[in-house]
Amino acid sequence: MSDSPIVNEFNQGPISCHAFNGDRTELAIxxxxxxxxxFRKSGASWTQTSTLVEHDKxxxxxxxxxxxxxxxxxxxxxxxxxxxxxxxxxxxKPTLVLLRINRAATFVRWSPEEDKFAVASxxxxxxxxxxxxxxxxxxxxxxxKPIRSTVLSIDWHPNNVLLAxxxxxxxxxxxxxxxxxxDKKPAPSPWGEKLPFNTLCGEFSNGxxxxxxxxxxxxSGESLVFTGHDSTITVVSPGTGxxxxxxxxxxxxLSVIWLNENQIVAAGHDCAPHLFELKGQQWAFSASxxxxxxxxxxxxxxxxxxxxMDSRAQSTTSTDTEVHTxxxxxxxxxxxxxxxxxxxxxxxxxxxxGKLIIWNADxxxxxxxxxxx
Amino acid sequence: xxxxxxxxxxxxxxxxxxxxxxxxxxxxxxxxxxVDAQVNSRAQEVSxxxxxxLSTSLQNxxxxxxxxxxxxxxxxxxxxVLNSIKVSDVPQLxxxxxxxxxxxxxxxxxxGMATPEQNNSGHLLAWHEKLTEVAGQGCIVRVITDRRTV
Numbered sequence: 001m002s003d004s005p006i007v008n009e010f011n012q013g014p015i016s017c018h019a020f021n022g023d024r025t026e027l028a029i030x031x032x033x034x035x036x037x038x039f040r041k042s043g044a045s046w047t048q049t050s051t052l053v054e055h056d057k058x059x060x061x062x063x064x065x066x067x068x069x070x071x072x073x074x075x076x077x078x079x080x081x082x083x084x085x086x087x088x089x090x091x092x093k094p095t096l097v098l099l100r101i102n103r104a105a106t107f108v109r110w111s112p113e114e115d116k117f118a119v120a121s122x123x124x125x126x127x128x129x130x131x132x133x134x135x136x137x138x139x140x141x142x143x144x145k146p147i148r149s150t151v152l153s154i155d156w157h158p159n160n161v162l163l164a165x166x167x168x169x170x171x172x173x174x175x176x177x178x179x180x181x182x183d184k185k186p187a188p189s190p191w192g193e194k195l196p197f198n199t200l201c202g203e204f205s206n207g208x209x210x211x212x213x214x215x216x217x218x219x220s221g222e223s224l225v226f227t228g229h230d231s232t233i234t235v236v237s238p239g240t241g242x243x244x245x246x247x248x249x250x251x252x253x254l255s256v257i258w259l260n261e262n263q264i265v266a267a268g269h270d271c272a273p274h275l276f277e278l279k280g281q282q283w284a285f286s287a288s289x290x291x292x293x294x295x296x297x298x299x300x301x302x303x304x305x306x307x308x309m310d311s312r313a314q315s316t317t318s319t320d321t322e323v324h325t326x327x328x329x330x331x332x333x334x335x336x337x338x339x340x341x342x343x344x345x346x347x348x349x350x351x352x353x354g355k356l357i358i359w360n361a362d363x364x365x366x367x368x369x370x371x372x373x
Numbered sequence: 374x375x376x377x378x379x380x381x382x383x384x385x386x387x388x389x390x391x392x393x394x395x396x397x398x399x400x401x402x403x404x405x406x407x408v409d410a411q412v413n414s415r416a417q418e419v420s421x422x423x424x425x426x427l428s429t430s431l432q433n434x435x436x437x438x439x440x441x442x443x444x445x446x447x448x449x450x451x452x453x454v455l456n457s458i459k460v461s462d463v464p465q466l467x468x469x470x471x472x473x474x475x476x477x478x479x480x481x482x483x484x485g486m487a488t489p490e491q492n493n494s495g496h497l498l499a500w501h502e503k504l505t506e507v508a509g510q511g512c513i514v515r516v517i518t519d520r521r522t523v
Contacts, residue, residue, distance in 0.1 A: 124389075148389045148393070149389050169389060169394075169397070170394075170397065170398065207515070208476060208515040208518060208519040208521075209398050209518045209519045209520050209521070210514075210515075210518035210519075228518075229514070229518050230511075230514060230515045230518040230519065231510075231511030231514045231515060232511075232515075247472045247473075247476065247511060247512075247515065248509070248511045249508055249509020249510065249511045249512065250509055250510060250511050251510055251511065251514060252511075252514055
């Protein structure tokens with residue numbers, strides 16, 4: 001396997017969100033419109049096979065359940081749809097979900113067991129949705145208190161009950177999303193023992209204010225990481241009571257994932273994924289995973305120059321503002337691509353420049369591991 | 374807020390207002406007299422004392438709306454310290470500060486540049502350049518996001 005990242009360029013506009021299916025042969029992607037496009041892998045490229053058209057405002061988030069092969073999408077139109085593949089016609093069929101929110105939906109994720117999903121929204125609540133057999137529809141239960149502003153991101157704990165939320169009121173919180181009749185009583189964890197719905201299990205701030213953009217539970221669920229608009233990343237471990245905030249010297253990170261218990265990758269306005277590592281007891285910035293490629297010597301034609309200006313929404317030519325990374329604009333989503341949650345081998349990033357890149361985390365971390373020895 | 378003509382929060386009963394954000398980020402305010410006294414004693418402490426003066430002047434800055442006078446006085450103290458340091462010593466000094474102190478220093482650099490009639494902006498820009506080399510763009514972003522202004 002090649003060590004260099006695999007760049008997929010779609011040239012259909014900025015990518016607002018993306019999700020792969022279970023075996024990574026299909027891809028759902030939204031180019032900042034109200035339509036979600038489904039692509040199928042054919043050789044090295046991706047061929048569009050269908051579109052999901054039901055939302056009437058831009059789609060903000062997509063998640064694809066790997067085992068049950070269902071897609072959930074949410075949008076600024078305040079709706080979410082669960083899409084199931086009809087076996088006979090091979091068409092994706094939407095089912096409307098009653099979110100009961102009066103502002104845009106911002107983020108959606110299936111729970112690990114795929115029997116629930118959570119939708120974050122601008123109406124200061126999280127809608128935890130589950131299927132009600134009796135009425136044959138998806139219903140949502142709201143987590144409201146003490147959220148004071150838009151919820152920007154969420155992540156599920158591996159136990160299928162706890163939910164982390166990053167919020168525009170400068171707080172990251174951990175809630176219980178326990179649904180009677182669906183969930184079994186969870187085993188006690190550092191986050192709490194009795195966990196009825198809407199229990200607040202933790203509330204954390206970062207260093208210097210700023211919205212919380214991304215949250216992620218560690219593979220074991222023992223720790224939580226979140227990134228803020230103040231360019232910090234904060235790792236919280238309630239078991240040990242440890243809270244560490246790293247003030248990064250770079251632009252803010254929008255999205256974050258764990259590669260394993262000791263490595264975190266965050267990406268955002270700096271256009272490159274950055275690796276953070278646990279060294280001893282201390283978390284620290286380790287390296288940019290995008291080896292700064294100097295592409296300026298290739299000899300650009302005028303057409304290339306204008307195309308590059310367009311991809312960065314830039315109005316004047318200046319060599320000073322050259323971006324020497326594979327992504328040419330803000331990365332807004334980073335997701336695991338292959339491996340297990342305990343050991344992510346590859347991850348994917350999508351960005352405003354319209355590119356989707358698959359990075360080889362394994363070779364990077366191994367290479368760095370050797371360096372540290 | 375010029376682009377938005379309608380204040381949609383006015384229609385919201387339980388809006389997340391400026392006061393609440395400030396309270397969340399800054400917490401309970403100390404009495405004005407205490408803060409004034411602290412700021413004045415610090416000004417005495419750092420005058421004519423160059424080693425460690427910068428770090429001392431950046432400790433525990435007055436945050437919160439009621440402390441106009443104390444903020445101005447403390448900004449003046451920091452500016453005096455900055456002016457007393459030779460440009461050639463700046464990179465070494467900036468590196469010796471903790472990340473928290475670097476962020477506070479950046480706040481004061483912007484506060485100083487906001488009143489160009491009182492401060493030498495050229496000198497402050499030289500500090501800004503050296504500080505950005507060490508603390509990066511993240512330091513500037515933190516000045517913008519932090520509600521605890523100086």
